Amino acid sequence: MNPRDRLRAVSRRVTDPAEVLAQEATERVVDLVVNALDVNELAARIDLNALLSRVDVDAIVKRVDVDALLDRVDLNALLARVDLKPVLDRVDVNDLVQQIDMDALIEKTDLGAVIASSSGGMAAEALDAVRSGAVGLDKFVDRWVRRVIRPKQPWPAAPSALLAVQAET
């Protein structure tokens, strides 16, 4: 037998049990350290914001197959579990409605035709024309009178109570 091989065999007989021993010792130490650690305390010390700022969320999201994910979600079951009332209670519907541009809505949708067909015919249109014509003449006369008498202070447009109502709306 080659003396070098003999040396290797002896070395293996020593190192193999030592390796097993080292592994067992390591596992034992890790167990002891983990048991000794307060994970909550450790988590509290982690600056999640700093950690998250280093994460490229877009890249992660791009890797997610949203369609496949949604296919697995039963939306009906999900919605059935949602109590919409408290959600709706928190919504200011008046504020929401005020944000709607009604003029644009009527011009761009069939709502205009519905209003036109439901809210008075020729009589209403004739009244609108007479009234708006009269308001126009009122303002015309008023402008000329003010030009002639030149009031020192601007005239109030409406009674105080109605101005307040107008400001509220």
Add this chain to the structure above:
Amino acid sequence: MSTRPPQGTLVGYQGHYAGAVSRFAAYSIDLVASTVVFALVLAIISWGVRIVTGHDVNWNRSNIVVVIIYVLWQFLYFGYSWAVSGRTFGMALLGIRVVRADGAILPPKQGVLRALVFPLSFLLFGLGFIGILVQHEHRALHDLIAGSAVVYSWDARAAQLRFLARQAELPAAGSTSAGP
């Protein structure tokens, strides 16, 4: 030159003091309407008297009784309308109404008082009406005495929606009529 304001601005005038043209037009309509109703009632009474008694009744405008009844009827027409709703038939057509000077709803008592003092504005060649033109709140003499004012009260918002609806309908109608 067009004196008609753009449709969108009319909404902003709601609640503003009504001008001379609207008020004069409303009064003219009221005068015609109340006189027609008065004449109709007189005609019905004449017809009834002729049926019952066989005699013709001749209503003469120079007859003092007819004049007094006509004045009372005018007072009733305007007083009742202002006391109950703050507007007469003519005012309703023109979309204006009488309110208290501060803009609140006119109490019935003030409506009746306004009708009582209304003739005062006709004195001195209608000088009492000048206030509608030159007073800063467009109030005539009878308004100042009764503590009232006249404002625009028609639903300009609904009118604007109707206007927009018509505008939206016109192209739609054009496109359907242009079809084969």
